[in-house]
Amino acid sequence: MRDAERPSGAASLIPSGLDGVLVLLRHGETEFIVQRRFQGQMEAPLSRRGEQQARLAGVRLADPGADPPLPIPDAPPCLFVSSPLERARRSADLVAAAFGEAGRPIPPLRSEAGLSEIAQGEWEGLRDEEISARFGDSLAAWRRWPDRFHAPGGESLEQVRSRVEEALGRLLGEMAAGATPGTMDRHQVLGYADDVETDPRWALVVAHGGIFRVVVCCLLGLPAHHFWNFDFGLGAITVIEVRAGRAVIRALNLEDHLGRAVTDMAASPGADETPPRPEGAL
Numbered sequence: 001m002r003d004a005e006r007p008s009g010a011a012s013l014i015p016s017g018l019d020g021v022l023v024l025l026r027h028g029e030t031e032f033i034v035q036r037r038f039q040g041q042m043e044a045p046l047s048r049r050g051e052q053q054a055r056l057a058g059v060r061l062a063d064p065g066a067d068p069p070l071p072i073p074d075a076p077p078c079l080f081v082s083s084p085l086e087r088a089r090r091s092a093d094l095v096a097a098a099f100g101e102a103g104r105p106i107p108p109l110r111s112e113a114g115l116s117e118i119a120q121g122e123w124e125g126l127r128d129e130e131i132s133a134r135f136g137d138s139l140a141a142w143r144r145w146p147d148r149f150h151a152p153g154g155e156s157l158e159q160v161r162s163r164v165e166e167a168l169g170r171l172l173g174e175m176a177a178g179a180t181p182g183t184m185d186r187h188q189v190l191g192y193a194d195d196v197e198t199d200p201r202w203a204l205v206v207a208h209g210g211i212f213r214v215v216v217c218c219l220l221g222l223p224a225h226h227f228w229n230f231d232f233g234l235g236a237i238t239v240i241e242v243r244a245g246r247a248v249i250r251a252l253n254l255e256d257h258l259g260r261a262v263t264d265m266a267a268s269p270g271a272d273e274t275p276p277r278p279e280g281a282l
Contacts, residue, residue, distance in 0.1 A: 007184050010246040011221040013169050017181025018245050020172070021072055021202035022219075023061065024212050024238040027083075027091040028053035033234070036128045040120030040154065043086050053235030053258055054091035058098025060237065060257035061204065071239050071250040072202055076105045079174060079203035083211065084111040091235075092206040114167030115215075117208040118160050121153025147224035157214065157224040164214045172242070175201050182244035200241070212238065219247040233258075 006016060028050030032039045046054065064070040082092035092109055099106045123131050123139075131139055141149035150156045179201060205215075209232040216230050217223070219240060232238060235258050239251040 007244070007246050009221065011219055013165050013218060014172055014242055014245050014247060015176040016245045017183070018172060018176045018242050019179065019182035019200040020175040020242045021200055021250075022171075022240045022242070023072060023077075023202060023204045024215065024232070024240065025057055025061070025091070025095065025204065025206045026209050026212060026232045026234055026236055027087045027206060028057075028094075029234045030087050032125075037125055038120050038123045038128075038131060039087075039117065040124040040151070041085065041117055042124045046087055046090050050087070050091070050234065051094060054094035055098055056257050057091075057235045057237060058095035059102070061095060062099045062102035062104045070237070070254075071241065073200055075199075075202070077107060077204045078201040079171060080107050080109045081112050081115070081171060081203065082109060082206040083115040083117065083208060084113055085116055085208070088115075088206050088208065092204075095204070095206065112167045112171070114163040115205065115207045115211055118157075118210040118214075119151075119155040121151040121155075123151045123154065143228070145225070146227040157227060160211070160214050161218060161224060164211065165218055168215065168218060171203060171205070175203060184244045184246075188243070216240070216249075220249075 006012070010016075027046070029047045030039065030044040030050055031047050032042070032044035033050075034047050037044075060066070060070070061072070064072040065074060080092070080096065082088045089109075089111065096106055096109060123135065126134075135152065138149060138152060142151065147157055182200075207215075212232045213227050213230050214224075216238075217226050219242075222229075231253060233253050233255050235255070237251065237254040237257070238249075239254075241248045241250045
């Protein structure tokens, strides 16, 4: 299919006719988050709660048909990808372990450098109050106009988008390879039965809140100023279906599976009672 014939709303990086599902999983809570430090590309281990969040996400993804069902094909993922940063790798390993315990096969895990978190330059490792005191103007500008401002010494969203699109292009190309192209000549409204049979492949991506904001903008063809229009909780699941080349958000920031994480951690002797917080800018 020529680009001119792409359906409206289909981003150019998505192979024409691709039927598939991308499942985005943000890593669990880290010690930096507990300490209210900005992470960026600095390494920070998962907290005890973060490890539990990743395990619970893995249990949920290994049984997508459990009530309420997730909009994920009842088949093993064709790709299992993570950011190379340890908090994402560790979360992915815990998900893989949950798949194994459930008897669900998974492909080998691989890292994608293009899915590393946004580099935050001079903000990385600093606490909220330190950044507000030393970089208050640039922080305020980033939170209001992310397409025009970024952390001193960090990455712009234009730079991030370039590497994210490259990584997504590889991932989506692998999903499309050898698959039968889908068609737009089927119902586009949920709830209607359709005679067109599809057997979409699905891939699991374990990465970061900031990078997932960029991923969604890329897949939906949105400009970078929509960066803050999406949010991703720790250990939360987002499902994006690709229908014949057009990305459709099927589930955003699902967190119900994490209900036991806070309860279990609170009941554990010596558990960290600090509630999960957003990662500041990221």
